[in-house]
Amino acid sequence: xxxxxxxxxxxxxxxxxxxxxxxxxxxxxxxxxxxxxxxxxxxxxxxxxxxxxxxxxxxxxxxxxxxxxxxxxxxxxxxxxxxxxxxxxxxxxxxxxxxxxxxxxxxxxxxxxxxxxxxxxxxxxxxxxxxxxxxxxxxxxxxxxxxxxxxxxxxxxxxxxxxxxxxxxxxxxx
Amino acid sequence: xxxxxxxxxxxxxxxxxxxxxxxxxxxxxxxxxxxxxxxxxxxxxxxxxxxxxxxxxxxxxxxxxxxxxxxxxxxxxxxxxxxxxxxxxxxxxxxxxxxxxxxxxxxxxxxxxxxxxxxxxxxxxxxxxxxxxxxxxxxxxxxxxxxxxxxxxxxxxxxxxxxxxxxxxxxxxxxxxxxxxxxxxxxxxxxxxxxxxxxxxxxxxxxxxxxxxxxxxxxxxxxxxxxxxxxxxxxxxxxxxxxxxxxxxxxxxxxxxxxxxxxxxxxxxxxxxxxxxxxxxxxxxxxxxxxxxxxxxxxxxxxxxxxxxxxxxxxxxxxxxxxxxxxxxxxxxxxxxxxxxxxxxxxxxxxxxxxxxxxxxxxxxxxxxxxxxxxxxxxxxxxxxxxxxxxxxxxxxxxxxxxxxxxxxxxxxxxxxxxxxxxxxxxxxxxxxxxxxxxxxxxxxxxxxxxxxxxxxxxxxxxxxxxxxxxxxxxxxxxxxxxxxxxxxxxxxxxxxxx
Numbered sequence: 001x002x003x004x005x006x007x008x009x010x011x012x013x014x015x016x017x018x019x020x021x022x023x024x025x026x027x028x029x030x031x032x033x034x035x036x037x038x039x040x041x042x043x044x045x046x047x048x049x050x051x052x053x054x055x056x057x058x059x060x061x062x063x064x065x066x067x068x069x070x071x072x073x074x075x076x077x078x079x080x081x082x083x084x085x086x087x088x089x090x091x092x093x094x095x096x097x098x099x100x101x102x103x104x105x106x107x108x109x110x111x112x113x114x115x116x117x118x119x120x121x122x123x124x125x126x127x128x129x130x131x132x133x134x135x136x137x138x139x140x141x142x143x144x145x146x147x148x149x150x151x152x153x154x155x156x157x158x159x160x161x162x163x164x165x166x167x168x169x170x171x172x173x174x
Numbered sequence: 175x176x177x178x179x180x181x182x183x184x185x186x187x188x189x190x191x192x193x194x195x196x197x198x199x200x201x202x203x204x205x206x207x208x209x210x211x212x213x214x215x216x217x218x219x220x221x222x223x224x225x226x227x228x229x230x231x232x233x234x235x236x237x238x239x240x241x242x243x244x245x246x247x248x249x250x251x252x253x254x255x256x257x258x259x260x261x262x263x264x265x266x267x268x269x270x271x272x273x274x275x276x277x278x279x280x281x282x283x284x285x286x287x288x289x290x291x292x293x294x295x296x297x298x299x300x301x302x303x304x305x306x307x308x309x310x311x312x313x314x315x316x317x318x319x320x321x322x323x324x325x326x327x328x329x330x331x332x333x334x335x336x337x338x339x340x341x342x343x344x345x346x347x348x349x350x351x352x353x354x355x356x357x358x359x360x361x362x363x364x365x366x367x368x369x370x371x372x373x374x375x376x377x378x379x380x381x382x383x384x385x386x387x388x389x390x391x392x393x394x395x396x397x398x399x400x401x402x403x404x405x406x407x408x409x410x411x412x413x414x415x416x417x418x419x420x421x422x423x424x425x426x427x428x429x430x431x432x433x434x435x436x437x438x439x440x441x442x443x444x445x446x447x448x449x450x451x452x453x454x455x456x457x458x459x460x461x462x463x464x465x466x467x468x469x470x471x472x473x474x475x476x477x478x479x480x481x482x483x484x485x486x487x488x489x490x491x492x493x494x495x496x497x498x499x500x501x502x503x504x505x506x507x508x509x510x511x512x513x514x515x516x517x518x519x520x521x522x523x524x525x526x527x528x529x530x531x532x533x534x535x536x537x538x539x540x541x542x543x544x545x546x547x548x549x550x551x552x553x554x555x556x557x558x559x560x561x562x563x564x565x566x567x568x569x570x571x572x573x574x575x576x577x578x579x580x581x582x583x584x585x586x587x588x589x590x591x592x593x594x595x596x597x598x599x600x601x602x603x604x605x606x607x608x609x610x611x612x613x614x615x616x617x618x619x620x621x622x623x624x625x626x627x628x629x630x631x632x633x634x635x636x637x638x639x640x641x642x643x644x645x646x647x648x649x650x651x652x653x654x655x656x657x658x659x660x661x662x663x664x665x666x667x668x669x670x671x672x673x
Contacts, residue, residue: 086364090371114361120367132361155368155390 002145004158005047005091005104006116007036007065010138010166021082025060032138032166033061037068045142045162047104049074053081054093055108061138062106073104081107096150103145103150109135116141118147119153123160131163138166219322220671221469223520225330226476227496228399228414231528232572233293235476236302236327237281239664240265241654243304250660259309261318266303269324273466276302276327285655291647298417299328299466308672321671326466330475331411333467333503334496335459338409343448344438346409347429353408354394355375356370358488359620362397366390366428375432375444384426384446391428412458424458427451467503472522472667475500479527479545481642483617483624490624494548497525501552523563524666525549530658531569532641534576534587535615538658540566540617547621566668568659573644579611588613591644599642612642 003034006045011029025033046069052062053078066073080092089099096103105112120128120143131141143158226232242249243263249255268275277300281293304323338346351370354363369390392413399414412419420424427450430443438444477497482489527545527593530538546565553563574591588611593599595606604610649655 086360086367087371090368094372110357110360115366115368116359118364155365155371 001101002147002150002153003045003047003102003161004119004143004145004153005040005050005102006141006143007050007061007104007106008109008112008135008137008139009052009055009057009061009106010064011136021055021084024056025064029057029137030060030064033064034068036138036140036164037065037168037171039164040065040140041069043162047073047102049076049100049102050104050106051076051078051081053077053084053104053108054079055082055119058082058106058108062104065104068122081105083108084111086111086118088144089115090118090153093153094151098149116143118155119158120145120160121156121158127160127163130165131160134165136165136167140164183510186493202306218320219324220668221324221326221471223470223473224325224327224476224668225333225473225500226478226528227330227493229295229481230330230478232327232476233281234285235474235526235528235570235660236276236325237278237285237293237550238654238657238660240278240302240304240325241282242657242660243306244665245652245654247431249655249664251659251661251665252672254308254311254383254671255661257311259311260672261307261309263304263306265639266305266322268301269303270301272310273326274298276300276325278302285646286649286651290648292646295444296327296329297415299326299462301326306672307667311673321668323522323668326470328462328466329415329417330496330500331409331412331415332459332462333411333500334409334501335411335455337499338455338459339463343444343451344432344434346451347432348434350408350429351431358492359394359398363394366394369429373430373443375430376439376442379441379443381426382444384428384450387430388426388428392425410454410459412454414545419458424454427454463503469518469524470520472524473520474524474526474663474667476528477545477548478529479541479548480529480532482548483544484641490548494551494625497549498552499556501555503551521561522667524663525552525563525565526663527565529569529641530567531572531574531591532589532644533567533617534589535658536587537565537614537617540621544617544621544624549626566659566662566666568657568663570647570657570660572656572658573647574612577611586613591642591647593634594643594645597642598648606645610642614641 009025009029010033011026012023013026015023044068050062050066050073052058052075058081059077061076066075078092080088084092084107088148089107093105093115116135117132120131135141140163141160142162144161145153145158147153147157208492224232224236241247243260244265246260246262247255261268265278279393284291284293302325304325306321306323308319308321310317310319341349353359354367357424360367365386369387375385395408395413398408410425413425416422416425427447430447432438432444432448438448471658475491475497479490479493482493525545527541530541533541542565549565574589577588577590578585579588580586590609590611592606592608593604593610593612595604597604599610599612647655
């Protein structure tokens with residue numbers, strides 16, 4: 001089984017002054033990222049490899065997650081994830097190496113939200129409909145695939161194991 | 175905000191494309207059909223098409239129309255009725271053996287009695303013939319005449335197939351893919367789009383794969399039309415309204431990314447898809463236009479503008495586009511030199527916003543103004559076509575009554591009806607028995623403002639306007655329910671033929 005974590009970067013500062021690629025997280029965004037990290041750790045469901053787009057807000061999100069998990073996760077940068085279309089994201093997912101069974105992608109909307117919708121074929125109803133309705137900053141979807149190799153990942157073939165958003169974590173759902 | 179709508183607008187290519195596609199052949203064939211029926215020359219017969227996109231209220235409209243005519247209801251704006259010249263109207267045996275009969279009795283029964291509910295939707299073409307006997311209003315004295323009125327009910331989705339007739343599989347695929355990437359549609363289409371990633375169009379044809387892609391594509395079209403989004407559909411029209419093709423292999427194709435630059439390899443998946451697409455055009459789309467659409471004299475297009483308002487600007491823009499595409503079909507039916515040697519076809523088109531009973535009558539003008547804004551581009555296209563066009567707001571069956579309600583020294587205009595079971599108003603859940611007074615609020619005075627806003631269709635709860643679904647009213651058996659402006663619609667559609 002393969003497990004994919006789709007993590008949208010946490011809340012970022014507005015687009016002023018510097019370029020979009022340079023936008024950093026807000027204080028709120030950092031808090032949210034830590035909260036998500038703790039929630040995943042509490043469920044003992046962590047990726048072994050975390051790939052971010054290189055954009056400051058995605059990199060920072062990934063670093064906060066990795067720090068909270070005390071270095072048990074390898075960090076990588078893949079520039080192709082920045083402003084990636086749905087097709088690019090699927091191609092990058094299929095290109096993952098099979099020795100990594102649990103991989104997280106830290107990326108951007110709309111592509112990331114579309115990827116989550118596209119790959120999710122089954123799972124608990126409330127999670128599925130919430131996922132389809134909104135993929136906010138800091139949200140994480142955990143998808144399981146009953147295949148051995150990433151190139152076999154297909155539309156509708158994943159099972160939604162978990163869907164978390166910072167808002168519900170803050171509201172005390174966790 | 176305009177991106178979603180405007181981009182779709184380019185989908186269909188130009189009118190010239192459609193004309194050159196051999197639409198003239200269609201007109202010619204249709205003309206032959208019409209010529210063989212003597213009635214159509216004597217002026218004693220009229221074929222009226224009733225269409226609209228899914229859930230626009232076609233079945234209810236047609237049922238109420240027939241019910242009112244047969245029961246001899248008072249229809250003040252229909253001149254022949256107001257002047258007491260309608261002797262009677264009766265149902266005739268089904269005129270076409272190949273077309274299902276509109277199940278008037280069944281629909282009327284479902285609208286009546288304690289278990290009354292809105293009838294099943296139009297899923298295929300159906301027709302019914304009525305004969306109206308009337309006294310003519312000629313100055314030299316009354317003379318008994320009759321009008322054979324054929325009412326043809328068909329899903330408006332089918333009209334959207336017209337542009338396909340001239341479109342190659344490659345072009346259609348490219349345009350449909352582009353439309354699916356617009357913000358309002360991208361995530362609805364995500365599963366189908368994802369299935370195309372890495373797909374080799376030149377790979378050997380595979381039935382399972384074709385079926386899987388077609389299923390995901392159909393699911394996308396269905397999802398886009400769902401209540402929450404209410405986006406108007408894209409062709410092929412039969413994917414959502416299959417009619418008698420339900421489950422047929424004729425619908426097992428979908429767009430895939432194929433290159434314009436090189437020919438499609440024979441025996442490939444792309445070749446199989448393209449072949450089925452062509453078969454759809456030849457055996458499904460074309461016969462509908464030739465055998466049914468091109469024989470119509472008049473047309474009413476029902477529009478559920480309120481549902482689109484419920485869903486937000488993206489849905490409204492999308493609806494506007496769909497109506498423009500629908501109008502392309504009417505224009506194609508006339509703008510041809512061949513048209514001049516055939517008998518004139520559709521010469522009156524009525525756009526009607528349905529469910530006007532969900533609003534206080536003071537808002538009806540605004541609803542008409544919104545429909546006028548929604549159809550402006552469609553109507554502009556039809557200018558010079560020679561058809562008279564009108565726009566009205568109506569309720570073929572009026573499920574509410576109006577009331578004034580005083581709260582805190584203020585008098586508010588309300589509508590009162592029985593909300594459908596499961597409807598909620600202000601957090602209160604209704605059981606389908608209790609009445610509720612609803613303040614429907616005011617529609618905007620400037621209809622253009624409805625198109626402004628975020629491009630993504632919103633769930634109903636997040637919208638400024640929220641309309642409640644009411645149950646059909648209780649009427650005495652056989653008696654027509656109250657209506658709003660059904661008589662005005664009839665006057666426009668058939669009034670001159672009852673003169």
